[in-house]
Amino acid sequence: MKKIIPTLIIVLILTTCEKTPPVGGCEDCEPDDRIQxxxxxxxxxxxxxxxxxDPVIPEDNPMTNDGVMLGRHLFFDPILSLDSTISCASCHRPELAFTDGNAVSEGVFGRTGVRSSMSLVNLSLNTKGFFWDGRAESLEDQALIPVEDHLEMNEDWTNVEQKLRRHPTYPALFRKAFGIEKKSEITRDLTVKAIAQFERSLVSANSRYDRVIWLNDGWPTDSERRGQQLFFFEELPQNQQHPGCSHCHFAPNFTDNNFINNGLDDVPDLESFVDKGRGEVINNIFDNGKFRVPTLRNIALTAPYMHDGRFQTLEEVLDHYSGGGHGVINEDPNIQPFFLSEQDKKDLISFLEMLTDTSFIKKPEFQSPFQ
Ligand code: HEC
Ligand code: HEC
Structure with missing residues (x-):
């Protein structure tokens, strides 16, 4: 009996050991390649x-806590750029609602790009393509582009894969997120999937507008209330001359994600737009000069405005709209001149400022994990 008990214990220990899931499973891979x-x-x-x-999440990239965490690391890490100086967050800074404060963005070696950085918010609601011209169908496709853009990160994906495989901590983060067993299984595909998961987590729904209008928590000021009526054409009598912002900037996300010419450029014909925007992507001249309607959430934080950052302030934006465009043939019919008094402008801006969500820009989970 005395001998049987220790033997039993040993047998028990051995069988329990066998049942514990292997940490970094693969039996056949090279020890250097195995992830623990x-x-x-x-x-x-x-x-x-x-x-x-409802959010739109691709079936082949379900969100997990570890996936979002890996994506957050990659988003804030300059490892994705050639000279390790630029991360996604260099041009998408949390405190500026994930824009960069420049008219057009600055990438590696101080090279300037051609368009203004876009704010990243409630991205899982957009099904009509990403970028100002919608040329990336999904966030996964989108994230492939800046890395190899020579004006942005100027790196090569094969190099990025090598850097991540050799890195002291990324292999474990990739295994936790995607269950891969070998470092050599780290690919650009998984890298952009993780980044897209993090980007989908960037939800802003706690602005003063959300609380006052949707949660009935508090009252709008008189100025905010008047601004709201000027913004939503539905709230005023038909046929009244009106800013009509909500024709395109639909609540609750303040965009319909359509491609529209909102009358910025005074060009003699459709060939003459400096930036052809949507027209270049779908190769249709009638879509030249059309750009995606951007969200107005956090708009007070994301100056300068428009695809080329041409307006410094919201006052300038309102002056543009009240001018009614330039009569270019593909301008949207809702771009019409209207009168705005100084008080109207103040009121509209008070309403737009209600869309600022400070809890969003300060959320600890959206800040750099390297601080
Ligand atoms: C050098 C500055 C810069 C860097 C670095 C950069 N971006 Fe951007 N980002 C931009 C600009 C500019 C645009 C708009 C470009 C366009 O429309 O052609 C943009 C657009 C986007 C959009 C589209 C948003 C929408 O609503 O359509 C996403 C998403 C995005 N970037 C994510 C990323 C990710 C992820 C990275 C890192 C892999 C990254 N960006 C790196 C400047 C940058
Ligand atoms: C006919 C559709 C339409 C209407 C009406 C409209 N917009 Fe826009 N808005 C757009 C489009 C399209 C863009 C992007 C244009 C570009 O950059 O080329 C835009 C851009 C903006 C921007 C800049 C956003 C950024 O991220 O840079 C602001 C601010 C804005 N609109 C506010 C308003 C306000 C306020 C009104 C009402 C006075 C209004 N819009 C009416 C379509 C519209």
Whole structure:
């Protein structure tokens, strides 16, 4: 009996050991290639309130806590750029609602780009393509582009894959996010999937507008209320001369994501736009000079404005709209001249300022994990 008990214990220990999931499973891979970490994915619940549409998440990239965490690291890490100086966050800074404060962005070696950085917010609601011209169909496709853009990160994806495979911590983060067993399984494909997961987590739904209008938490000031009526054409009698912002900037996300010419450029014909925008992507001259309607959430934080950052202030934006465009043939019919008094302008701007969500820009989970 005395001998049987220790033997039993040893047998028990051995069998329990066998049942523990292998940490970095693969039996056949080279020891250098094996990743040591536990894969135990937990679904990430995207936090959209009920007054917003359902998020669109691709079936082949479900969100997990570890996926979002890996994406956050990659987003804030200059490892994706050639000289390790630029990260996604260099041009998409949390405190500026993920824009960069420049008219056009600055990439590696101080090279200037051609368009203004876009704010990253509630991206899972957009199904009509990303960038000002919609040329990237998904966030996964989008994230492939800046890395190899010679004006932005100027790096080569094969190099990025090598850097990530050799890195002291990324292999474990990739295993936790995607269950891969070998460092050599780290690819650009998984890299952009993780970045897209992090980007989908960037939800803003706690602005003063959300609280006052959707949650009935507090009252708008008189100025905000008048601004709201000027913004939403539905709130005023038909046929009244009106800014009509909500024709294109639909609530709750303040965009319909369509491609529209909002009358910025005074060109003699459709060939003459400096930046052809949507027309270049779908190769249709009638779409030249059309750009995606951007969200107005956090708009007070994202100056300068428009695809080329031509307006410094919201006052300048309002002056543009009240001018009614230039009569270029593909301008949207809702771009019409209207009168705005100084008080009207103040009121519209008070309304736009209600869309600022300070809890969004300060959320700890949206800041650099390297601080
Ligand atoms: C050098 C500055 C710069 C860097 C670096 C950069 N971006 Fe951007 N980003 C921009 C600009 C400018 C645009 C608009 C470009 C256009 O429309 O052609 C943009 C657009 C986007 C959009 C489209 C948003 C929308 O609503 O359509 C996403 C998403 C995005 N960037 C994510 C990223 C990610 C992820 C990275 C890192 C892999 C990154 N960006 C790196 C400047 C930058
Ligand atoms: C006919 C559709 C339409 C109407 C009406 C409209 N917009 Fe826009 N808005 C757009 C488009 C399209 C853009 C992007 C244009 C570009 O950059 O080329 C835009 C851009 C903006 C921007 C800049 C956003 C950024 O991220 O740079 C602001 C601010 C804005 N609009 C506010 C308003 C306000 C306020 C009104 C009402 C006075 C209004 N818009 C009416 C279509 C419209």
């Amino acid at each position: 970490a536990t894969y135990n994915p937990q679904p990430y619940e995207i936090q959209l309130p009920e007054w917003m549409p």
